[in-house]
Amino acid sequence: MNFKEQLSEMAELVNQQLDLLVPVKDNKQKVIYEAMRYSLLAGGKRIRPVLALAYADILGVDRDFVMPFACALEMIHTYSLIHDDLPAMDNDDLRRGRPTCHIKFDEATAILAGDALLNKAFEVMSEACNNMPENMKTRGIAMMAQVAKCSGSEGMIGGQVIDLDSEGKDVDMDTVLTLHKHKTGALLTAPACIAVSAAGMEDTIEAEHIFEYSEATGLAFQVKDDILDVEGDTEKMGKAVGRDAKQDKRSMTVLIGIDSCKNMLDELTVKAVKCAEFFGDKGNFLKDMADYLLKRDN
């Protein structure tokens, strides 16, 4: 199987689980399930859960063991998009090629669907811990605690706050890097935290390489997003482009220019590939993933 086939196979595994974890319901609150599913099953790239599975493969952890946590990351990512798109936030109409949640439903439903997805992520992780054999529960709890930290006010939400606060302001590169490290970086590092804790391999040389890979690709992901916001195509992206300049946000392309961004992206990719090579042939998927994230057009 080549990389693209592996990637879509893993994404499909994740999609099947998400479909089971947030089912269609026929009760008085069924609209919340419709809204959750509308945004969750809209065909995102599933980068975060796929990375969690890929790291698990490398560290010799059963995919089934990390799957609920991998799915929780996608739920958290999706809820953050729903809330980010709200009129009071980025006010976006288009996401993953479809009307955003508050356009398709209404604002109140979108707020609650986001809340429900965040809550569901922790329901799923708690249940997974509940079902673990006694001697694995410590690992499960560590995994959940790390997800909670990555998604909270010292992680992703912190980044969203810095982002809001930076709008229309003169901000320096330090602030922009802090912003990205939190807003997108934290949840892109979470898959590494999950897999390393699942393996019980904290403080090993393997963990070090996984974390370095995950930080490099996490930042590369955001640099690429900023480049795509300038050079990308709305149709391919499935969301509006050119918004950073329009909203006077300090994206990295505005701050250091698009050429420097491209150099930075190349350097980060080289670094990530090097980390992947540490694992020999087992690192091939991660190598290809770094390359895929470099070249993606959506």
Next chain:
Amino acid sequence: MNFKEQLSEMAELVNQQLDLLVPVKDNKQKVIYEAMRYSLLAGGKRIRPVLALAYADILGVDRDFVMPFACALEMIHTYSLIHDDLPAMDNDDLRRGRPTCHIKFDEATAILAGDALLNKAFEVMSEACNNMPENMKTRGIAMMAQVAKCSGSEGMIGGQVIDLDSEGKDVDMDTVLTLHKHKTGALLTAPACIAVSAAGMEDTIEAEHIFEYSEATGLAFQVKDDILDVEGDTEKMGKAVGRDAKQDKRSMTVLIGIDSCKNMLDELTVKAVKCAEFFGDKGNFLKDMADYLLKRDN
């Protein structure tokens, strides 16, 4: 110590913990901590965490063991109020006697502060589980899983959805009861779930009485809220009254009349007191609590 002194001592213990768990921060995202603290430390009644401590006392569980979970409930309750007050939801300006979070800050910050409090609740519970001795972790996980269920789309959020969906519609008593059972009942039952699991006393006669008490007071709480919305005083309540009729919501007073509501409240209180009496003298605090919830004017 009389009941009021006990109540305020327990609420004060909770307040001290909440203050520690959501500290003032001086980083780039410090505004989120200000907003979280603004709403969280606004002097609510702390009914949910106090009930968790009271049930723990009765079942012989160390208060310190349940405290993080009790605080998590208050964080979840507060986040739900912040989001409920948003313009797209109930559009309220006043809460706990002060401007609502989105009035004091702005809508985007209020959305994120709510998200951050929900996330923080699970950070706190995961950390608590992390710190438990091996042989108690199973109980910790069970406690967290139950909180997650009570606050999610089959619990509190489900109730908010039914509430939204019922606005301006002809709804029946069955729907209104389902609404209340979810919207306020679920999180008022959570303290019982926490304490019973902390004690490892699922399926005991004691648990049965705790759950029955908690369901009766949970519904009584909402009936009283509906009565106060008609007869209450804005100043004492710390929030706008008369909103149910204004928004044409199907509150219980509209549906069955205020006299029937008062009868229902009395019956539920008698039922709760009977459950409390099962525990003899140890049940005195719960007995007084049922009476307090019956007579409260805010």
